[in-house]
Amino acid sequence: MTTTAIRRLEPASGYALLFDRLKGGLAGSGAARASSFKRFAELGFPTTRTEAWKYTNLKPLAEVAPSAPVPAEVSLADLDGYLLTGDVRRLVFVNGHLAPDLSDIARLPSGLRVKTLLECVEAEASLLADVDADRALTALNAAFAQGGAVIEVEAGVTIDPVIQLIFVDAGDDAAMLTNVRNRVSLAAGARLRMAETHLVLGTGSITNVVNHFNVADEAELLSDKVQIGTKASRAFGQSVIQVGKNAKFGQTTIGVGGALVRNESLAKLEGPHGDLDLNGTYVPEGGEQVDTVIRVEHLAPNCESNQFYKGVLLSGGHGVFAGKIFVDQVAQKTNAYQQNDNLMLSRDAEIDTKPELEIYADDVKCSHGATVGELDETGLFYLRSRGIDRQTAEAILTFAFAGEVVERLHHEDSQHQARRALLGRLRGGDKLMELV
């Protein structure tokens, strides 16, 4: 037996069957699709013996017989509460495919190009290139992805409208596999704000998203990400982020719901004075697991990176935070910070938090901190002594704890969505909806 055998989980035959069934209809090069699928099959799913997957069991995923995305009727009313207001252009994908009736990308300002993956992939095979060659889910995505957005901003242009990408999985088949691939490229000096909204409206699904963000020199990209899942949904996401000289990338992720949600970010600060901000909060409850896996690479001097994550672990919830800061030898004067604070609201909740630093430069400021605690009894007593019952007091303090992350969402509507979702989770939260 070789170690490879122990370190991979054989995907069930259903994956190959699904590929054989769908491959005739997949856009782009058939050879490239086949090669990606082969790569996926060879890699297999990682096991818990792989360090990055130590706390995450993919056996149920490997054993599933995935089914093809099917068309579903989704109306704008179904998206009520999740549509950003104001100056917004949006693309909506239902079960991995563009829903033109729900999308609105008319009147795009000059300098902004918004296309779908399907429109672009024939001409540009690199859209599906492996951004991370060793990751089975990324290869799986390259084999199947039909949906997703390709967004480009020309050099020096600041885009006023916010671009919202909404991915809806609807239906009653929790084995439905949707693959989405997005690429957002900002040329030098460009500026864009966007929002990614992932909604599971039916029973559940398996969503596999790969994003590639390329922020060239002096450019700035801010992104809000809101993920709403169900008890049976599984969501995997990988974001590969490249940040150029004097450029900035900021993303705040709020997730509520999902049997297994895993957000992986691989961020590279490639030019001097780059700035990276990654924030997030997770609130798993009974039977849910949320993973946040981050690798920040400082590859140039004078860059700054901040990771700020807060977890609220409810009864039976499981959170995983693994954040790594890598500082290359050339990356002098790096400032890199990471903070992961967790609030355990139950004795049967679990958090695995693992900060990691790997530093090869000698003139750097790096710090990491992880805390795991309970609600402050003094704070609870203070609220109760003013007449607020214990449950409401707990909800207020928990909401306030996560609030520090929520306020980092750049769009006010994203903040409302996040607050509503958070309060919806907390016992007694329904009485506090005014705080939304």
Next chain:
Amino acid sequence: MLKITNLHARIEDEPEGEILKGLDLQVNPGEVHAIMGPNGSGKSTLAYILSGRDGYEVTEGSVSFEGDDLLEMEPEERAAAGVFLAFQYPIEIPGVANMYFLRTALNAIKKTRGEPEVDAATFMKMLRQHAEVVGVRSDLLKRDVNAGFSGGEKKRNEILQMAILQPKLAILDETDSGLDIDALRTVADGVNQLRSPDRGIVVITHYQRLLDYIVPDHVHVLVGGKIVRSGDKSLALELEEKGYGEALAAAGVASPEPALNA
């Protein structure tokens, strides 16, 4: 209104250390009582036990409030019944706006009492009026509860809460500590405005200074977990002059600190 009889209490995790050792006190509506005593005499413990903080165990005695057993009630029930504690160290709650907190508290109490809740507009009007009286700047109403407030601002905010919640019994735990003379005056003015024939007030303090501004009807000396002397306001002045040494000696406790004005 409040009747404390032979109250004995200790901290839960410290079975040996009894802090209150047979305390008796009766507060009637309209009265202002000052409880004075040196550090470690049990002043704050008394305040916490009356307001229902976890971590204390009453081993003997009783506390009744308007005929009900206060010790059986949860902190929020005590608040609804009309008990208010102004904290010595008010808690910061980042992420919760001060005015939201106050309205939530007021409406929680009203709901428990079966009274109609106060709408946002009415509340704002009421809040602004009281804030002006106790000297809480309007920007502090929008800020998160006590977050980044100065010591004086926190104490004024406590008095503001008291003014909004209109308790029957207000307990002020070392409200004077950390206040300069101007802040002390404003806080005392706020308290004096709340003096009423229906309301009992218990002022817990180490120093006599506050009592120049909130003139008490009764002064009690708490030493070694018991009230060792009671008198009128002149007792506070006497203590200011002579320190707690005599009272401590009378209680058979060695003086843990020099006399106040030594």
